[in-house]
Structure formats: C-alpha cells, structure tokens
Amino acid sequence: MGHMSSALPRAARRGLADEAADLVRAAIFSGHFPPGAALREVELAERLGVSRGSVREGLARLEREGLVRGGWHRGNTVIEVTAEDVQEVYALRAALDRLAATTARRAATAEHLSRLDRLVDEMTTEIAGGSDAHRLVALDIAFHDQIYAAAGNGRLTTAWQAIRSQLHLFQLRRVDAAYDHYRARVVDEHRELAALLRSGDSRTLARRAEEHVNSARLSLLASLSPVP
The missing domain is CATH 1.20.120.530 (GntR ligand-binding domain-like)
Structure with a gap:
C-alpha cells in the first residue's frame, strides 16, 4: 500500500502537465503566441492556474513535438518558420x-x-x-x-x-x-x-x-x- 500512495501525486502532476501542454498548444494554434514568441513559465503558471513545474513539463512536451524551442539562456520560444x-x-x-x-x-x-x-x-x-x-x-x-x-x-x-x-x-x-x-x-x-x-x-x-x-x-x- 505504501508505494501505491506515493505514486498517486506523480500521476496527478502528469495530468496537469498534459493539460498545460494542451492549453499552450491551443494558444499557439489560435495565434495568441505567434512564431518566435517567448513562453514565460511564471506568467503561464499564473494564467493557467498550475504550478511552474507543470508548465515546465508541459513545455518540455511541446519541445518534443517540435513546437517549442527551449534553452537555459534564452528561455522557451515558439519555433520560427524557416x-x-x-x-x-x-x-x-x-x-x-x-x-x-x-x-x-x-x-x-x-x-x-x-x-x-x-x-x-x-x-x-x-x-x-x-x-x-x-x-x-x-x-x-x-x-x-x-x-x-x-x-x-x-x-x-x-x-x-x-x-x-x-x-x-x-x-x-x-x-x-x-x-x-x-x-x-x-x-x-x-x-x-x-x-x-x-x-x-x-x-x-x-x-x-x-x-x-x-x-x-x-x-x-x-x-x-x-x-x-
């Protein structure tokens, strides 16, 4: 039983990261965040009502989809269309x-x-x-x-x-x-x-x-x- 309860919070966080990814993706596709736009973790966390961790994980998903470019120094941006x-x-x-x-x-x-x-x-x-x-x-x-x-x-x-x-x-x-x-x-x-x-x-x-x-x-x- 012990390990079961410790696994539950992780599952919940994973759900929020998915939701954050879906919401940011939808905002990109609606033109709200155009190509090259900065995606700021703190701002997104506040507007989506989720933790920065969930936003970070959500943005990592979008990076894997090729929709977002990430980097320690320049932060996350929507990809440019080259x-x-x-x-x-x-x-x-x-x-x-x-x-x-x-x-x-x-x-x-x-x-x-x-x-x-x-x-x-x-x-x-x-x-x-x-x-x-x-x-x-x-x-x-x-x-x-x-x-x-x-x-x-x-x-x-x-x-x-x-x-x-x-x-x-x-x-x-x-x-x-x-x-x-x-x-x-x-x-x-x-x-x-x-x-x-x-x-x-x-x-x-x-x-x-x-x-x-x-x-x-x-x-x-x-x-x-x-x-x-």
Missing part, C-alpha cells in the same frame, strides 16, 4: 502521406470513409459561413488524422504525430500569408483524396497525396521568401 524547416517537414510529410493513403485505400472501413466525407462537408460549411482560417486548418489536419487512423499502422501514425504539431503551425502560417489560395483549393483537394481512397487506383492516389503536400510546401515557401 524555409529549411519547411523543406524538411514537408518532404517527410509527402513520404508519410503517400504511404498512409495507399495503405488506407486497402484498409479503410465504411466508417472511416464517411468521417472523411463529414470533414469535407464541415470545410464546405466553414467556407460558406465566412470561414475562420484557424478552424479550416484544424479540419484539414483532422482529415489527415483520419487517413492515418484508417491505415491502421501504429508506427506510421507515430511518425505522423512526430511532425503533426509543426505542420499545424506551418499550415497556419501558410494560410495567414495566402488565405485565398488555400481556401480556393482546400475542399476540392480533400474531396478528391476521399474519392480516390474509395475507387481510385493506387498509383494515382499516391501521386495526388504527394502533390497535395507539394502544393502546400510551395505556397508556404513562396510566402517566406522576401519579395524582390
């Missing part, structure tokens, strides 16, 4: 998305496919209703989450999770820079992927999954390069 980071992350994403799509084509259930359709419908509704860019990006990421879930390969999903937070931030940056370009394509691109998962041939699906990522990468890189 061309080099974008090239690396989207090159990895293109390979993962290609594999996820072709695997999901064989493994997806009717329920997986109908969830994809529902997400495309929600995107359409969002755009018709004046469209909140941040909500649209969240639906976009959720759509791809579903493809990975449908593929059913745990290690592949882990690899996606490793870049997912950075991608979410990069997609927000892309949308901030070129929203009309994104909004004009987002529904059709995802509707096409959903259709190809149902009835397309594997080669076309693989190509379109990769092209979808490349168009996002090029759009984002164009917004990062200084205008001559």
Whole structure:
C-alpha cells in the first residue's frame, strides 16, 4: 500500500502537465503566441492556474513535438518558420502521406470513409459561413488524422504525430500569408483524396497525396521568401 500512495501525486502532476501542454498548444494554434514568441513559465503558471513545474513539463512536451524551442539562456520560444524547416517537414510529410493513403485505400472501413466525407462537408460549411482560417486548418489536419487512423499502422501514425504539431503551425502560417489560395483549393483537394481512397487506383492516389503536400510546401515557401 505504501508505494501505491506515493505514486498517486506523480500521476496527478502528469495530468496537469498534459493539460498545460494542451492549453499552450491551443494558444499557439489560435495565434495568441505567434512564431518566435517567448513562453514565460511564471506568467503561464499564473494564467493557467498550475504550478511552474507543470508548465515546465508541459513545455518540455511541446519541445518534443517540435513546437517549442527551449534553452537555459534564452528561455522557451515558439519555433520560427524557416524555409529549411519547411523543406524538411514537408518532404517527410509527402513520404508519410503517400504511404498512409495507399495503405488506407486497402484498409479503410465504411466508417472511416464517411468521417472523411463529414470533414469535407464541415470545410464546405466553414467556407460558406465566412470561414475562420484557424478552424479550416484544424479540419484539414483532422482529415489527415483520419487517413492515418484508417491505415491502421501504429508506427506510421507515430511518425505522423512526430511532425503533426509543426505542420499545424506551418499550415497556419501558410494560410495567414495566402488565405485565398488555400481556401480556393482546400475542399476540392480533400474531396478528391476521399474519392480516390474509395475507387481510385493506387498509383494515382499516391501521386495526388504527394502533390497535395507539394502544393502546400510551395505556397508556404513562396510566402517566406522576401519579395524582390
């Protein structure tokens, strides 16, 4: 019994660290903390109503997700969006998305496919209703989450999770820079992927999954390069 009671407080702290990570992540994705913004432990602990220890642990999680840069001397900051980071992350994403799509084509259930359709419908509704860019990006990421879930390969999903937070931030940056370009394509691109998962041939699906990522990468890189 002795060791059981000593384990309980640790479990509670771990829960608060998760919550702190979730809240800070949501604040980053809502644009409250833009790329490069400082994340101050004391301030966050006060605003979130948790201990500095929980905040520190939460920020360490976000650092592992690649969303936060930490350092003894310069403190924690939200990652910057650099061309080099974008090239690396989207090159990895293109390979993962290609594999996820072709695997999901064989493994997806009717329920997986109908969830994809529902997400495309929600995107359409969002755009018709004046469209909140941040909500649209969240639906976009959720759509791809579903493809990975449908593929059913745990290690592949882990690899996606490793870049997912950075991608979410990069997609927000892309949308901030070129929203009309994104909004004009987002529904059709995802509707096409959903259709190809149902009835397309594997080669076309693989190509379109990769092209979808490349168009996002090029759009984002164009917004990062200084205008001559």
